Amino acid sequence: DIQMTQSPSSLSASVGDIITITCRASQSISDYLNWYQQKPGKAPKLLIYDAFRLQSGVPSRFSGSGSGTDFTLTISSLQPEDFATYFCQQSSSTPLTFGGGTKVEIK
């Protein structure tokens, strides 16, 4: 199985900050990496797929980069509605695996 490791597990930030979340795969997954946002009590929402492709309707302040084993999700100017937990997921092969999540909290 491909293990996905996210860091940090949590972070505190202020509105307007730039934040970066990292996801590392235990082996190369090319660019088969996806990012989801989850708010409390809600289902995950797809933000970015194939490492950098922005899902329709997702604000352009969200961006993804990386390939191989190392990936990042960047939020360029944090907004109040962005405080949530973010998960990465590899779609290179089954079993599909998710990272442990990064909780973004208000400072």
Added chain:
Amino acid sequence: QITLRESGPTLVKPTQTLTLTCSFSGFSLSTSGVGVGWIRQPPGKALEWLALIYWDDDKYYSPSLKSRLTITRDTSKNQVVLTMTNMDPVDTATYYCARTHCTSSSCYVRVFGYWGQGTLVTVSS
């Protein structure tokens, strides 16, 4: 508009079999590239993929749970059913069904673009 909704028992006893139904609308599971999967999330923990069924009836399971899982589809009813045998308290989680992500030009067969609201299943005697 694409929607998915999970249904099933909220409480099961240890050793019982769990049967969850995903009822969906706005798409057909007969369309090439489309799949429906199940993902679960224990309270306060990360997401765990369980199973996936595709338009061609191809099926994939989490190896760690494969012996306990069965995923089936009923295209006429627009439903996907997941059964999990021998339930244990560690299986307590919110169970989500989700559809694969498709654009106007491509389907991404292992990316989940639409999710149900989830259903919390508690395993306790």
